[in-house]
Amino acid sequence: MKTLDPRLIPSTLLSRGQQAPVEVRPLETASLARTLGLVARLLGWICSLILYRVRGRPLGLAMAVEIRSIIEDMGGLWVKTGQLLSLRTDLLSPEFSRELSRLQYAAVGFPFAIARRCIEDELGQPLEVVFSHFDEHPVAAASICQVHRATLRSTGQSVAVKVQRPGIDKRFARDLFLLRILLKSMRYMPGMGFFTWDEMLWETTQIFREEVDYRYEASNTLRLRKSLRAHKVYVPQVFDCSTRRLLVLEWVPGVLMSSFLEMGREDPEALNLWCRENHVDAGKVGEKLFLTFFRQLFEDNLFHGDLHPGNILLLRDSRLALIDFGSAGTNDATLLEYYKMSMKGVGEQDFPMAVDYLFLLSDRLPPIDIEAVKAKVVRTYQAWSERAEHSELPYYEKSIGNMGLEAGNVLIENQIVLSWSFMKISRTWATLDASLAALLPEVNYMKLVSTYFKGAQKRAVGHLCERGVLTLVEKMHAASAEAQMQLEEMGSKMFRLRAQMSRGEYFVDKIVGLVTRTAQVITAAVLFAFGVIEYEFEYAGNATMAHLIDVIPDVVHENRAFTLAALALLMYCGSRLRAALRGPGR
Secondary structure, rough: OOOOHHHHEEEEEEEEOOOOEEEOOOOOOOHHHHHHHHHHHHHHHHHHHHHHHHHHHOOHHHHHHHHHHHHHOOEEEEEEEEHHHHOOOOOOOOHHHHHOOOOOOOOOEOOHHHHHHHHHHHHOOHHHHHHEEEEEOEEOOOEEEEEEEEEEEOOOOOEEEEEEEHHHHHHHHHHHHHHHHOOOOOOOOOOOOOOHHHHHHHHHHHEEEEOOOOHHHHHHHHHHHHHHHHHHHEOOOOOOOOOOEEEEEEOOOEEEHHHHHHHHHHHHHHHHHHHHHHHHOOOHHHHHHHHHHHHHHHHHOOOOOOOOEEEEEEOOOOOEEEEEOOOOOOOHHHHHHHHHHHHHHHHOOHHHHHHHHHHOOOOOOOOHHHHHHHHHHHHHHHHOHHHHHHOOOOOOHHHHHHHHHHHHHHHHHHOEEEEEHHHHHHHHHHHHHHHHHHHOOOOHHHHHHHHHHHHHHHHHHHHHHHHHHHHHHHHHHHHHHHHHHHHHHHHHHHHHHHHOOHHHHHHHHHHHHHHHHHHHHHHHHHHHHHHHHHHHHOOOOOOHHHHHHHHOOHHHHHHHHHHHHHHHHHHHHHHHHHHHOOOOOO
């Protein structure tokens, strides 16, 4: 198995604010009373929301902070759902979107004894049989799992061992049941009926399935490891001892983007020194991140769905590695083409075309004046493009995420809702912006989008030529194999023919000789006829035939050469046929 090239491993990046070790607590059993209490808090908040809607009052920051607190206390799938909902900037106010985007899991681990039991249950053997070394204290934790560092006994490879928290699948299933009831009731809320809640429920169900079964993540990792090789982006190796609740991956010794950003805030001089030492250019890294996401999205149709700074690793020479592929996205080909053409319109500043394709990303359009809405969105795009040209403006005002937010506000005012299938793309943009804001503070997205499409066009031509050559080689190989089979079959038939005609060899020689001599006579006659034609019609003054010969000036001479070549070939074939029929030694 090919692992990371040691020459790409960077030096350690230390910050003054060292990351605190993961806190470990005993597993808590979720009591019915606590669950009912949290549900009651949630229902109370929903009642307040309905009153605000009925009275036409705007939802303030206090309401956003309260719902974030409730969701964090509920944990599990509720946090995932809140993060997903935060992407609907076309539905929620900016305050709500920002507050929900801050949802975090309590990074609390569980005791090693429990982790050991889970690992051994999955492996079907003692932990020491598979691992020669295993760090008991987790290096990372979340509500669904925790990660340990270990060493494989068979190869000595350093690995990251991701073990699922016991009982999390049952807890997620319970949360999904309650969430299904809640979302089905949301369609009856004032001003919420047009929103596609069923699609949100479907997306949440998919998240549930992917989160509780690590075979999805293992498959995503293997597929992206293959596709991102062409991008020169590294993805860790997956090891065979991975199971439904256990994932064993290559440990990639890079520097987390989150540490890089933290050092940039705390000690810029030390960060610059580290960059020089490891040949890391922040601008190049930012462009690579942007371009690889576009390539994953538009060319591979397989993209990392959660590119937050904790899932991006920096290597030497401005190279990148990505980890944690629990959320990977693919899209319907039609939807993807619509989004691609919309972004191409943005890059070419053809905003009417961009908006036309943006409308096609909606599940359905209401009976409204579409041209009037289109004009508003076009003006929004034009204002954004003017801001994008000014490098001194804050990154947020120039980001693609901000462009989508402003366009989304116009759409939601007219009850145009984008497909939930598009939300995974929005999530990736939202998480990627945290890194790009620091790496490309003066970015001009118009130029960057245009750069991508130019490169994509060159790659498309290259792939076309490569496929053509490969197809030609395959056909030649197939033809060669078929010819070989036919020659072998012909040889077998010729052998039988020799046996059958051994007594008639004299007559075969006569026939072959006769064919050869006949060909010679015909060839001589043709050459003589050509000579007569030239003499009779060119020198005798027949203008019509002379003109015909002038129109096709090389036909006569080319035919002479071809006839002589054919004669030689026929004579050669005759001699070979005679030799073949006589057999060896005759």
